[in-house]
Amino acid sequence: MSENIANKIFKTLSPNAKLLDRNVAHGQIIKDDRTIDECLCLFFKSPNSYTGEDVIEFQTHGGDGVPNLVIRYLIEEGARIANPGEFTYRAFMNGKIDLLKAEAISSLINSQAESAEHHSFDRLSTNIAKKLNNIRELAILVIAQLEARIDFPEEDIPKIEKQKLLDEFDTVINKTNDILETYKSGSLYLKGLRIMIMGEPNVGKSTFLNNIISDERSIVSEIPGTTRDIVNSDIYIKGIRCNFFDTAGLRDADNLIEKKGIDKALEKIPSSDLILLLLEKTSNFQYIQKIVENVPRGKIIYLINKCDLIVKDETWEIEKKLLEEKIKYIKISSKNG
The missing domain is CATH 3.40.50.300 (P-loop containing nucleotide triphosphate hydrolases)
Incomplete structure (x- = not known):
């Protein structure tokens, strides 16, 4: 939702107050000179938001009537209901999160048991991403050692130790298998x-x-x-x-x-x-x-x-x-x- 749409239906109670980045404003939802609700409005200026875009959040009173009425008025002013997973999709496309974190967020939202929530949060806390990045860096290092000796045979590069290289390959394989082994148990927690x-x-x-x-x-x-x-x-x-x-x-x-x-x-x-x-x-x-x-x-x-x-x-x-x-x-x- 754009800042322009929010300004059409939200008026701050403080005279001449403006929506400021990462600040809370106290005001009213107004439509056709009729006050619908008194609420809080939070503004997150790009890129300081979950999606990396401008985001405005209204905190209205609960129940069904008021929130639905506010949503209806926002749609009349040009906003629309977000598609399922759209905010996470936008966050991914804007580089705010990686694919692993996006999948973890989806799992957390759809989790139906306490154990599934814990498992999803572990993934969300980037533990898996850190492990994969460590494996990637180790694999790149091993490949670089081989390519350096193939591409620059005339250079005075120390002779590679065969056993050390094999040990490093084994480390990459073992660490990868350790992550793969968690798939089945993780699937049981989630599904x-x-x-x-x-x-x-x-x-x-x-x-x-x-x-x-x-x-x-x-x-x-x-x-x-x-x-x-x-x-x-x-x-x-x-x-x-x-x-x-x-x-x-x-x-x-x-x-x-x-x-x-x-x-x-x-x-x-x-x-x-x-x-x-x-x-x-x-x-x-x-x-x-x-x-x-x-x-x-x-x-x-x-x-x-x-x-x-x-x-x-x-x-x-x-x-x-x-x-x-x-x-x-x-x-x-x-x-x-």
Whole structure:
């Protein structure tokens, strides 16, 4: 918004007062000789603003009516609503911030969990940019040493130490890999953890989800195949967003709709971060293992459900199978906790 537009609707309460760079003015929003609000006006003269351009900021009273009325009057005088991310885009184009900082600001604005906000702020504080710049400077130094000896062989340049050069290359590679390793964990902080709850029909998946989120989100029934579409719900654990997906029971279904639900569940396996595989006394171990045979074992947590039904000194067949395959598991009760 230009200074001219602001002057059309804002009048300072102090006679002959003007808008000064990085100063606060107390005044009124006036339209057609009618006072709309008494507010504060801040003026940031280029380049001393977030975008590097002239910026004017009005601090009006809250609610819906007054701010919307002020916006409407500004638009009538020639201003417009900024596009999503436009201020950050302008700041980037005007050289006020780099691309990494622009992305960090976007992540911070869109973060949905405390951990995501912390991660975005770390990026915003230029920690990543500093590390990348250090790597860049080291790489340039290494390349310069090589090019100097290639381009000026006749000059009296000390002979390069091969091992020292290789060590410097290794340092560049290792530091780059260290940053790349943070991508996956950073993605989990920003986007959340996608957790699939899988298992055969009536194994207790829906009850498990309902108990986790403390809500009757999934329908619980003794009728096999009750859950046919994917039901999801978000909760926050220690500031991290966890998105749980209750899926259709895994079996060779004849019903077309149920079969589509199972296919949708299987399609989501590659994009999930963690699979909670629920088993119980009658689970078909061979069938389940065939479904998840291509899934990394570290991505699956095996849960033997309905352990409240196990009688003393009894070992279910499914537990014996897991022990034979040396698969770690946890005994739980979706019903009783």
